Amino acid sequence: MNISVRRWLDIAxxxxxxxxxxxxxxxLAALLVDVFRDGIARLSWDFLTGYPSRRATQxxxxxxxxxxxFVILLTAVLALPVGVAAAIYLEEYGRRNFLARAIELNxxxxxxxxxxxxxxxxxxxxxxxxxxxxxxxxxxxxLALLALPVVILSTREALRAVPGSIREGSYALGAxxxxxxxxxxxxxxxxxxxxxxxxxxxxxxxxxAPLITMGALTYVSFAPDSVWSSFTVLPIQIFNWVSRPQxxxxxxxxxxxLVLMVLLLAMNGLAIWLRDRYQKKVTG
Amino acid sequence: MxxxxxxxxxxxxxxxxxxxGTTVGIIAVLAVETAAFLREVPIVEFLFGTExxxxxxxxxxxxxxxxAGTVLVSLIAMLxxxxxxxxxxxxxxxxxxxxxxxxxxxxxxxxxxIPTVVYGYFALLFVTPLLQEFIPGLxxxxxxxxxxxxxxxxxxxVSSLSEDAMRAVPNGLREGSYALGAxxxxxxxRVxxxxxxxxxxxxxxxxxxxxxxxTMIVAIAAGQQPSLTWNPLVQVETMTAYIVQVSLGDTPxxxxxxxxxxxxxxxxxLSTFGLNLVSAWLRARYxxxxx
Numbered sequence: 077m078n079i080s081v082r083r084w085l086d087i088a089x090x091x092x093x094x095x096x097x098x099x100x101x102x103x104l105a106a107l108l109v110d111v112f113r114d115g116i117a118r119l120s121w122d123f124l125t126g127y128p129s130r131r132a133t134q135x136x137x138x139x140x141x142x143x144x145x146f147v148i149l150l151t152a153v154l155a156l157p158v159g160v161a162a163a164i165y166l167e168e169y170g171r172r173n174f175l176a177r178a179i180e181l182n183x184x185x186x187x188x189x190x191x192x193x194x195x196x197x198x199x200x201x202x203x204x205x206x207x208x209x210x211x212x213x214x215x216x217x218x219l220a221l222l223a224l225p226v227v228i229l230s231t232r233e234a235l236r237a238v239p240g241s242i243r244e245g246s247y248a249l250g251a252x253x254x255x256x257x258x259x260x261x262x263x264x265x266x267x268x269x270x271x272x273x274x275x276x277x278x279x280x281x282x283x284x285a286p287l288i289t290m291g292a293l294t295y296v297s298f299a300p301d302s303v304w305s306s307f308t309v310l311p312i313q314i315f316n317w318v319s320r321p322q323x324x325x326x327x328x329x330x331x332x333x334l335v336l337m338v339l340l341l342a343m344n345g346l347a348i349w350l351r352d353r354y355q356k357k358v359t360g
Numbered sequence: 361m362x363x364x365x366x367x368x369x370x371x372x373x374x375x376x377x378x379x380x381g382t383t384v385g386i387i388a389v390l391a392v393e394t395a396a397f398l399r400e401v402p403i404v405e406f407l408f409g410t411e412x413x414x415x416x417x418x419x420x421x422x423x424x425x426x427x428a429g430t431v432l433v434s435l436i437a438m439l440x441x442x443x444x445x446x447x448x449x450x451x452x453x454x455x456x457x458x459x460x461x462x463x464x465x466x467x468x469x470x471x472x473x474i475p476t477v478v479y480g481y482f483a484l485l486f487v488t489p490l491l492q493e494f495i496p497g498l499x500x501x502x503x504x505x506x507x508x509x510x511x512x513x514x515x516x517x518v519s520s521l522s523e524d525a526m527r528a529v530p531n532g533l534r535e536g537s538y539a540l541g542a543x544x545x546x547x548x549x550r551v552x553x554x555x556x557x558x559x560x561x562x563x564x565x566x567x568x569x570x571x572x573x574x575t576m577i578v579a580i581a582a583g584q585q586p587s588l589t590w591n592p593l594v595q596v597e598t599m600t601a602y603i604v605q606v607s608l609g610d611t612p613x614x615x616x617x618x619x620x621x622x623x624x625x626x627x628x629x630l631s632t633f634g635l636n637l638v639s640a641w642l643r644a645r646y647x648x649x650x651x
Contacts, residue, residue, distance in 0.1 A: 093450055101464075104471050106486065107486070114485070185633070185637070188566065197382070200622070284576050326481075
């Protein structure tokens with residue numbers, strides 16, 4: 077092939093590749109614009125504070141929004157201590173032994189298990205075997221197991237980023253291993269750990285399939301008042317509205333999506349803010 | 361003091377074991393219910409039967425229609441995600457200025473962070489009506505639209521993992537290729553992509569596993585009609601969508617119908633697990649090649 081043909085092919089190839097990227101970004105834009113156009117008119121204070129209704133225009137999301145917030149907070153309470161403890165063990169204690177490597181491999185595998193499978197696990201273990209019923213507790217426990225691999229992986233990264241000199245300084249002063257971890261390593265790693273936690277929770281708050289499978293109800297007309305009450309979450313309410321044939325309910329679904337996206341954006345913003353603060357602290 | 365340290369270490373170890381417990385729990389729950397299911401339905405009928413009507417008065421438990429639905433939608437998703445993901449990875453890794461990459465990559469990753477129920481909405485209420493303008497035979501629920509949307513959702517995964525694999529290829533190989541007079545396209549396609557092949561394949565397989573396990577897009581936009589068909593224009597039901605459909609109803613525990621979702625779940629778990637293992641093995645291989 078002569079050189080001009082090859083140059084021409086190279087440019088054509090570059091244009092095609094760029095076009096693909098543009099198509100991907102354009103579909104993101106189309107999605108956002110479509111949801112915004114469909115839902116913005118329905119978004120109001122009454123929508124945020126209202127309860128479900130057979131009439132689409134009177135329906136609100138207070139029950140689902142408070143359910144989502146409640147479940148996610150409880151998920152954080154469950155996943156944070158277990159995830160951080162597991163990460164400390166893998167990173168600081170059991171690094172080299174066979175068992176730790178097996179656990180590591182297992183965590184990588186768990187991270188790729190479809191979320192709906194966690195729903196079946198929650199149904200079998202939490203709802204039935206432990207008799208928690210279709211409660212906020214069962215839902216949060218299910219989501220906590222789902223979030224755990226990500227929490228562990230990000231905590232390990234945060235622990236690894238703590239300079240060795242901090243540990244050595246602590247040991248030199250006669251501190252034990254756990255004293256060093258608890259008083260020196262964890263405070264330094266805390267922002268990184270929190271960033272990972274928030275990012276994993278922002279994934280969990282958008283999850284629908286595991287909670288439906290676990291048996292969270294699609295029609296609940298009240299906000300949950302204890303960890304044992306039944307509940308629904310925002311994505312399930314959105315799913316419920318999308319599945320109805322009437323156009324009015326589709327507008328509700330779009331408005332619900334807008335609320336969900338704002339929630340996600342806020343959580344991700346918080347995570348980025350924490351990470352920036354953290355990076356300054358370690359380098360400066 | 362030493363005793364306290366020991367107790368702490370044991371406690372941390374127990375927390376690390378929770379993840380193993382999760383795996384054991386998944387397998388145990390699925391196995392117990394699947395075994396109970398298979399006591400009533402012969403495994404040959406389950407795996408090779410061509411009719412799936414467990415909710416009818418004369419139930420049939422042939423899972424093939426659900427498998428066909430899953431394969432069809434995943435295939436469409438892969439036809440979108442693989443070429444597009446690979447091309448954008450090549451662009452980002454071999455062509456784009458580092459400033460462009462720094463802006464485009466996070467935006468592309470936004471696609472992966474959007475909840476799947478939102479994609480379901482997009483597929484049912486935007487993409488399907490749009491496609492109906494061009495394809496007259498397209499029904500309101502179909503395999504095509506959720507397949508395309510799922511492909512777009514998975515694209516960042518393919519793109520970012522393939523790009524990682526390509527960037528792990530030593531620059532010496534590229535420079536050698538340029539020195540022989542190759543253009544960037546020739547270098548990308550004949551040197552970098554083959555050199556990163558195992559990593560790219562790992563990304564592809566992980567993407568297939570993600571597509572097979574994806575639930576909400578198909579539950580919303582593909583329909584609830586199990587059918588053994590390769591026609592992407594009519595409605596199908598995937599394994600995941602079936603689990604959702606049964607979960608939405610109030611199915612009493614212990615019935616055969618309740619157990620079907622675990623049997624289908626077992627099949628889903630085994631297939632994604634197998635894919636994930638192959639993908640992890642391939643990734644470990646490319647890490648060895650150039651480290």
